[in-house]
Amino acid sequence: MKKLLIALMATAAALSLAATAEAQEKLKACWVYTGPIGDFGYSYQHDQGRLDVEKALGDKVETAYLENVSEGPDADRAFERLAREGCKIIFGTSFGFMDPEVKVAKKFPDVKFEHATGYKTSDNLGIYNARFYEGRYILGQIAAKQSKSGVAGYIVSFPIPEVVMGINSFMLGAQSVNPDFKAKIVWVNSWFDPGKEADAAKALFDQGADIIVQHTDSTAALQVAEERGLQGFGQSSDMIKFAPKAQLTSIVDDWGPYYISRVKAVLDGTWKPGNVWLGIKDGAVKMAAYTNMPDDVKAMAQATEKKIVEGWNPFTGPIAKQDGTPWLKDGEVADDATLLGMNFYVKGVDDKLPQ
Amino acid sequence: MDITVNILLTIATAATPLLIAAIGELVVERSGVLNLGVEGMMIMGAVGGFGAGYLTGSPWIGLLAAIALGAVFSLLFAVMTLSLATNQVATGLSLTLLGLGLSGMMGTSFVGQPGARLPNLDIPGLTAIPVIGRLLFGQDPIFYISIALTAAVMWFLFKTRTGLTLRSIGDSHTSAHALGIQVIRYRYLSVIFGGACAGLAGGHLSLVYTPQWVENMTAGRGWIALALVVFASWRPWRVLAGAYIFGAVWIGQLHAQAFGIPVPSQLLSSLPYLATIVVLVLISRNKRLTMMNTPASLGQPFVPDR
Numbered sequence: 001m002k003k004l005l006i007a008l009m010a011t012a013a014a015l016s017l018a019a020t021a022e023a024q025e026k027l028k029a030c031w032v033y034t035g036p037i038g039d040f041g042y043s044y045q046h047d048q049g050r051l052d053v054e055k056a057l058g059d060k061v062e063t064a065y066l067e068n069v070s071e072g073p074d075a076d077r078a079f080e081r082l083a084r085e086g087c088k089i090i091f092g093t094s095f096g097f098m099d100p101e102v103k104v105a106k107k108f109p110d111v112k113f114e115h116a117t118g119y120k121t122s123d124n125l126g127i128y129n130a131r132f133y134e135g136r137y138i139l140g141q142i143a144a145k146q147s148k149s150g151v152a153g154y155i156v157s158f159p160i161p162e163v164v165m166g167i168n169s170f171m172l173g174a175q176s177v178n179p180d181f182k183a184k185i186v187w188v189n190s191w192f193d194p195g196k197e198a199d200a201a202k203a204l205f206d207q208g209a210d211i212i213v214q215h216t217d218s219t220a221a222l223q224v225a226e227e228r229g230l231q232g233f234g235q236s237s238d239m240i241k242f243a244p245k246a247q248l249t250s251i252v253d254d255w256g257p258y259y260i261s262r263v264k265a266v267l268d269g270t271w272k273p274g275n276v277w278l279g280i281k282d283g284a285v286k287m288a289a290y291t292n293m294p295d296d297v298k299a300m301a302q303a304t305e306k307k308i309v310e311g312w313n314p315f316t317g318p319i320a321k322q323d324g325t326p327w328l329k330d331g332e333v334a335d336d337a338t339l340l341g342m343n344f345y346v347k348g349v350d351d352k353l354p355q
Numbered sequence: 356m357d358i359t360v361n362i363l364l365t366i367a368t369a370a371t372p373l374l375i376a377a378i379g380e381l382v383v384e385r386s387g388v389l390n391l392g393v394e395g396m397m398i399m400g401a402v403g404g405f406g407a408g409y410l411t412g413s414p415w416i417g418l419l420a421a422i423a424l425g426a427v428f429s430l431l432f433a434v435m436t437l438s439l440a441t442n443q444v445a446t447g448l449s450l451t452l453l454g455l456g457l458s459g460m461m462g463t464s465f466v467g468q469p470g471a472r473l474p475n476l477d478i479p480g481l482t483a484i485p486v487i488g489r490l491l492f493g494q495d496p497i498f499y500i501s502i503a504l505t506a507a508v509m510w511f512l513f514k515t516r517t518g519l520t521l522r523s524i525g526d527s528h529t530s531a532h533a534l535g536i537q538v539i540r541y542r543y544l545s546v547i548f549g550g551a552c553a554g555l556a557g558g559h560l561s562l563v564y565t566p567q568w569v570e571n572m573t574a575g576r577g578w579i580a581l582a583l584v585v586f587a588s589w590r591p592w593r594v595l596a597g598a599y600i601f602g603a604v605w606i607g608q609l610h611a612q613a614f615g616i617p618v619p620s621q622l623l624s625s626l627p628y629l630a631t632i633v634v635l636v637l638i639s640r641n642k643r644l645t646m647m648n649t650p651a652s653l654g655q656p657f658v659p660d661r
Contacts, residue, residue, distance in 0.1 A: 036570030038459055038466040068571065153613065186612045187620035193574040194565040196605075199369055203609035206361045218572075220565040223469075242469045242567065352617050 029053060029263045030087035031065040032078050034094035035192045041217030041236040042191070042253070043067065046093045046116075049255030056260045060267060071096020079104040083111045089266045091259070092116065094191075095160050101125060112271050114262060117162050119340050121273055128258060131279035132162070133169035133339070135251035135287055136213075137314035138304050139233050140173025142248050142290075143211045144181045145297045146231055152183045153204025155214040155221055157191045159354045161342040163215050168346045169314050170213060173304075175348055184209055185351040194220035205230060211248075222246055231292060238288040249301070250288035258284060277336060281309040315339060320347040360489055362606060367494060368564055370602030371501045372397075372556040376580035377587070377594045378501075378508050379552020384584055385512060386545035387525035389654040391447030392432050394577025395454020396550050400425040400557025402458040405470050405568040414471040414562050418497070418555070421562070425554015426547050428454060433546040437539050440656040455571060465568040472566040473497065495563045497555065504552070509591040521545065525650030528657040538657055553577065579628075586635035588645045597635050604630040 031050050035043035050063050064087065069078040075097050082090050083104060089112040092101045098118035105113040105125040113125040121127055143152045152174070156163050167185065174181040184207060186200045193216075201212050201221035205228055212232035214221045219242040225232040226243040234240070234250025258278060265271040278284035287305060290298045308314070317328030322345040328334060345353055376393055383390050403424030408417025432450050435441045473495055476482065481492040512518040521541055524531040528538045556576070561568055579601065587593035608623035639645050 036459060038462060038568075038570035040467045040567075040569060044466070184613045184615070186609055187624070188609075189621060189624040190574070192569075192571070194567065194569060194572050195369065195372075195560065195574065195576070198565045199365060199606060200609050202361065202365045203606060204613050206358050206365075207610065207613045209613075218565070218569055219567055223565060223567065237467070241467065350615060354620050 026062040027060060027089075027263065027267055028062045028064065028085075028087045029259075029266070030063065030082040030085075030090045032069050032075065032082065032090065032092045032094075032097060033065060033067045034069055034071055034096065035067065035217055037065070037067050039192055039217050040219060040239070043093065043217070045236050045253040046091075046255055049259040052256030053259045053263050056256075057263060057267070061263060069097075073100065075100040076104060079113075080107070083108040087111060089114065089263060089271070091262075095162060112266055112273075119337075121275060124273060126262075126273035127275050128262075129162075129277045129340070130253060130255075130284045131277055132251055132253075132285055133165045134279050134308045134314060135285050136166045136169040137173035137308070138287060138301050139213060139249070139251070140170040140175075140181075141177050141304060142293060142297060142301055143170070143213065143233075144174040144177035145300065146248060146293055147181070147211045149208050149210045150178060150181055151209045152181070152211040152213055153201065153207075153209030154183045154185045155197055155200045155204070155212065155216055156185060156187050157216050158189065159187070161340055164345070164353065165339055165342045166215050167349060167351075168342065171346060171349050172314055172319065177300075179348075181348070182350055183213070185349070187354060188216060190216070192217045194218040197221045198224050201225065201232075219243070234288060240288065240291065245292060247288070248292055249290045252286040252288050254284055254286055257282075279308070280305060281311075321345070322347055322349055360486055362610065363490055364494065366599065366602040366606045367498055368602075369605055370598040371495075371498050372559045372564065372576055373580050373583060373601060374595060374598035375497070375501045375504060375559065376553045376556035376577060377583040377598060378505055378591060379549040379556075380581060381584050381587075381589055381591060381594055382508060382512070382521070382552075383545050383549035384653055385525045385589060385650055386521050386542050387528055387650050387652040387655070387657070388436065388542050388546055389443045389447065390429070390432055390436075390450070390546060390549055391444060391581065392429070392450025392454065393549075393553050393581050394573055394575070395451035396425045396428050396553035397454075397557040397560075397577045397580075398458040398571070398573045399428045399454045400554030401561040401572055402462045402465070402557075402568060403554065404558030405465055405561035405566075406461065408471040408562055409465055409468060409568075412471060414473040414566075417471065417562050418473065418558050421554045421558025422551045423554070425557060426551040429546050429550020429553070432550070433543050436656065437542050437546070440658050443654050443656065451577065459570040462568045462570065466570075468568070470561065470566045470568065473562045495559075497559045497563055500555070505591050505595050512591070522650070525652060528652050528655070532657070532659055538659065542657075553580075556580070583631070583635075586632055586639070588635075588639040589648045589650065593635060593638060596638070597631050600634050601627045601631045 033043040037047040066078045091114045093116045095117045101115045117129050188196045197216050198220040201224040210230050212225050219239045222232050222243040226246040240247045313333045315334035317332040318330045319328040321327045400421040404417040404421030407420030408414045435446045436443045478492045482488050532538050583597045587597050605627040
């Protein structure tokens with residue numbers, strides 16, 4: 001019995017040695033997602049980026065991920081676990097991972113951390129984000145053209161700057177076409193609950209909206225639009241298969257190129273904490289094919305997209321805040337810091353911002 | 356008028372999966388078994404229903420698959436807790452965790468694929484009647500099943516001899532055993548029935564509510580169903596009331612938000628939970644009746660002496 005035990009221990013030791021030897025050759029890059037990778041939305045797109053890294057860097061890297069990690073203090077353990085397991089670079093992909101990442105990054109100075117959509121950085125914590133609001137301006141313009149009732153339904157998750165920024169950009173786009181355009185806003189207080197999203201879409205349609213916009217992650221709302229013969233926009237992924245007659249376009253996230261460049265930087269030893277905010281012109285935000293709309297609307301959308309690629313920012317004055325006080329002067333462009341901390345509505349939004 | 360009908364239909368869709376899963380669990384708990392695996396069985400039903408419907412193109416086959424998968428999955432719980440007398444709470448929890456993980460793995464290839472939706476009932480002449488037509492004759496098939504199921508369970512538990520036996524097992528398995536009742540067999544059948552119901556509830560999610568497969572799509576509905584059973588003090592009609600109050604307040608608060616009522620949305624989102632608990636506690640305030648309805652041997656493992 002004793003012999004057997006010793007033999008087992010020796011094998012185990014040999015195996016673990018082999019494992020570390022291999023780990024030294026390969027760089028371990030890790031991801032933490034707040035949703036399931038099977039959400040076909042936000043987390044799914046991040047995971048596609050991870051797969052792109054595997055494809056591009058082949059046997060130089062090894063990747064791992066944790067999904068369904070709830071935001072807030074509970075996330076500490078997820079990041080800590082990955083850091084202990086030998087991850088050299090860890091990407092946290094959701095706003096609510098900000099404070100946990102700051103905390104864990106302090107504990108593991110040799111591990112590189114990256115946080116999406118937040119605003120806190122440190123020596124080994126960089127931030128990255130995509131300018132989804134650029135796409136949302138285009139959605140607003142299309143919605144105002146396509147809507148007969150002049151009212152859009154907007155399903156949102158949590159009142160964080162990212163979401164508020166999206167609502168504002170959408171409204172600015174819509175008002176550029178129809179100054180009286182209205183959006184009814186419903187908070188479902190969840191990133192991911194298809195049933196709730198479908199219910200919210202039904203409620204909004206019942207109250208006279210005829211276009212649905214969402215800042216939640218599933219295809220449910222768009223399916224309701226399809227069933228009712230109305231229209232809407234996809235989110236994160238191209239959802240045209242779920243709503244061939246209803247989807248007008250979709251803001252598609254493409255994280256692949258960014259992830260590849262960052263993991264490469266770790267491999268080359270050139271990684272530095274960054275603060276990047278990629279937009280349509282960088283290819284991180286893509287618009288799915290403009291469908292189910294007349295040619296003139298499509299042309300308008302494409303023209304706006306081109307203008308944004310050439311450097312125009314949807315948050316260019318004159319813009320007033322919700323209560324009518326001026327925010328940006330004529331021609332003034334909002335700076336990134338204000339946008340990333342946005343906690344107020346622009347004029348014309350018909351909702352009280354939950355605090 | 357149209358908007359009222361639409362709201363009522365939306366409430367029914369939101370309440371149906373809760374009602375079915377809770378009615379199934381009610382029978383299980385009445386037999387003295389506490390299965391906390393409702394969420395896991397439900398998600399297995401959802402992935403099974405979507406998968407079978409997607410692969411065969413027939414949502415009806417999907418419906419059967421959802422029921423079957425829920426039942427088979429609950430069998431795992433039954434073998435563990437009834438034959439091997441493991442701890443019911445721990446086993447139920449692990450069933451939920453296993454279900455959530457396993458369904459995600461099984462459903463990998465279904466992500467991003469549109470599935471088949473169960474068609475709504477459409478009876479020529481009747482469905483077209485204004486207002487009541489769509490409410491009574493135009494809903495999805497699972498809605499009718501849920502109502503029939505509630506009525507059937509009420510009748511079975513309180514009007515049949517077998518139902519009485521089942522309740523007596525839940526109250527005291529040792530006495531029932533002493534009377535020569537086959538406790539374990541009854542409990543096996545109850546657990547499988549509960550599993551089939553949870554599976555059907557999951558099938559409702561992936562075949563009617565939101566015809567798609569995404570991981571974790573049950574999003575906690577199994578837990579709400581479990582809570583409904585307790586707060587309804589193990590009475591079927593109260594479970595029905597609870598499920599519909601929950602659905603109504605939930606849909607109501609969405610409309611309140613869309614209407615622009617200046618109440619914090621976080622408070623509105625928690626209203627369905629609060630309202631359901633308050634109402635069910637109020638109707639269950641008769642202590643003696645509640646005691647009478649609580650299965651006394653709930654959650655205790657039973658090992659028959661031989």
